[in-house]
Amino acid sequence: MLRSIRVRLTLWYVVMLAAILAAFSAGVYLALRANLYSNLNDSLDSKAAAIGAAVQDGGGRPQLTPDAAPPDPDGEQFVRLFDASGALVFDNSTVEAGVLPDSDAVTAAAEGATDRRTESVSGDDVRILTVPVYRDGSVFAIAQVGKSEGDVHDTLRTLLLIIAAAYPLTLGLASAGGVFLAGRALGPIGRVTTMARRLSAEDLNQRIEADLPDDEVGRLVTTFNEMIARLDAAFRRQRQFTADASHELRTPLTAIKGQTEVALQQERSAEGYRDVLRAVNSQADRMIRLVGSLLTLARADSGGAALTLEQVDLGKLLADAADQIASATAAAKQIEVRVSGGPEVHLSADEDLLLQLVLNLLDNAVKYSPPGASVTISWAAEDGDAVVRVSDTGPGIAPEHLKHIFDRFYRVEESRASETAGFGLGLSISRWIAEAHGGTLAAESLPGSGSTFTLRIPLERRSDSS
Numbered sequence: 534m535l536r537s538i539r540v541r542l543t544l545w546y547v548v549m550l551a552a553i554l555a556a557f558s559a560g561v562y563l564a565l566r567a568n569l570y571s572n573l574n575d576s577l578d579s580k581a582a583a584i585g586a587a588v589q590d591g592g593g594r595p596q597l598t599p600d601a602a603p604p605d606p607d608g609e610q611f612v613r614l615f616d617a618s619g620a621l622v623f624d625n626s627t628v629e630a631g632v633l634p635d636s637d638a639v640t641a642a643a644e645g646a647t648d649r650r651t652e653s654v655s656g657d658d659v660r661i662l663t664v665p666v667y668r669d670g671s672v673f674a675i676a677q678v679g680k681s682e683g684d685v686h687d688t689l690r691t692l693l694l695i696i697a698a699a700y701p702l703t704l705g706l707a708s709a710g711g712v713f714l715a716g717r718a719l720g721p722i723g724r725v726t727t728m729a730r731r732l733s734a735e736d737l738n739q740r741i742e743a744d745l746p747d748d749e750v751g752r753l754v755t756t757f758n759e760m761i762a763r764l765d766a767a768f769r770r771q772r773q774f775t776a777d778a779s780h781e782l783r784t785p786l787t788a789i790k791g792q793t794e795v796a797l798q799q800e801r802s803a804e805g806y807r808d809v810l811r812a813v814n815s816q817a818d819r820m821i822r823l824v825g826s827l828l829t830l831a832r833a834d835s836g837g838a839a840l841t842l843e844q845v846d847l848g849k850l851l852a853d854a855a856d857q858i859a860s861a862t863a864a865a866k867q868i869e870v871r872v873s874g875g876p877e878v879h880l881s882a883d884e885d886l887l888l889q890l891v892l893n894l895l896d897n898a899v900k901y902s903p904p905g906a907s908v909t910i911s912w913a914a915e916d917g918d919a920v921v922r923v924s925d926t927g928p929g930i931a932p933e934h935l936k937h938i939f940d941r942f943y944r945v946e947e948s949r950a951s952e953t954a955g956f957g958l959g960l961s962i963s964r965w966i967a968e969a970h971g972g973t974l975a976a977e978s979l980p981g982s983g984s985t986f987t988l989r990i991p992l993e994r995r996s997d998s999s
């Protein structure tokens with residue numbers, strides 16, 4: 534039961550409400566009690582003052598005419614008068630069993646003190662006020678007035694009864710309200726849980742459909758849906774990646790299988806076998822390259838790939854890369870690779886990865902440009918970044934392709950068909966290398982007027998990029 538927020542919320546609410554109600558009731562009771570007693574004292578004060586004024590001088594002794602203080606038929610109040618020596622001269626008390634004149638109070642009043650006390654008379658409390666009455670500056674008489682506290686007690690008892698009845702009733706009603714409100718507020722969560730339970734990894738295109746307002750629960754559901762969408766996209770990419778990788782591996786394997794099968798069908802010359810072996814060898818090369826790329830991407834995806842950082846002389850690295858490309862492919866295609874000088878730039882980078890990135894860009898530039906074209910590498914230090922630009926005068930890339938060329942396995946249609954076809958992984962690996970260094974890799978291209986790839990790597994490595 535306590536594992537339900539609804540129950541816990543209600544319990545907390547009820548406990549707090551019980552404490553607040555108890556404090557409130559106690560406050561009302563005490564305030565009313567103080568007020569009633571103060572009223573009682575006030576009325577005794579004014580009665581004593583009236584009696585003091587009605588006292589007459591009967592030849593040196595104080596006197597009170599009976600109509601100044603007629604007997605109270607209910608016997609709830611009384612008036613007494615004493616002379617200065619403390620002898621009783623008037624008493625209209627009919628209070629049952631009577632309150633005996635209190636000599637302490639009278640003696641105190643004879644000395645000029647005002648005395649208030651409560652006496653218990655056969656189970657009823659009586660409040661008694663004893664005051665001196667002055668004539669010519671000295672105590673002439675002592676007036677004593679008393680009033681039953683019965684009314685005060687009755688009123689307080691009634692209030693207690695009301696509180697005793699209303700307290701559990703209010704608490705009960707408020708608790709029921711609390712249960713209802715908590716249920717209403719938390720209801721959508723139950724529905725969301727049921728729906729979320731129905732989602733499975735295979736079924737990530739589903740979303741939680743609850744028409745909720747933009748409140749806490751509504752936002753939770755939106756966040757949840759966004760998370761599922763991201764997971765969905767990640768799973769899709771993963772599936773696509775596996776499918777693409779399998780497809781790419783199957784092509785050279787099918788070629789090997791076809792060539793060896795044909796070769797085995799009949800006896801061949803040594804040269805014939807060598808031809809087949811050469812073809813198999815070149816397909817094996819292709820597979821090695823593919824598997825190498827896949828391993829690099831797996832390393833990128835695992836996120837934990839640590840770079841081996843060292844101080845790299847950028848100009849030297851670019852010149853080396855240009856030499857490699859020139860001797861490997863460019864010369865054969867009569868493509869000139871120009872390195873246009875830049876300032877001396879040293880940066881902290883993983884030299885092997887950086888070289889791989891630049892070689893990828895150069896390789897593409899040479900691969901996709903027609904014979905006789907030219908490729909230019911330039912570098913600079915701009916705004917705290919080392920900037921490398923690789924431009925070619927090749928065919929360029931149409932805008933609809935340009936936005937996808939960094940996607941894995943993405944190849945522009947024409948290059949897909951060509952003999953030199955890559956796997957469409959080079960640029961995505963290059964971009965990962967740039968980002969792993971805290972930098973960026975971007976492409977600009979207009980069909981027909983060549984392409985420029987721009988790499989930016991911060992010279993000062995920021996601590997958050999790894």
Ligand code: ADP
Pocket residue numbers: 893897898899901902925927928929930938939943944945946948949954955956957958959960961984
């Ligand atoms: P690939 O291994 O196929 O070269 P990349 O990821 O390196 O894969 O490149 C993706 C696609 O971008 C290529 O198929 C090609 O069509 C296009 N591309 C890349 N570089 C250039 C370039 N310099 N000029 C024209 N097209 C290019």
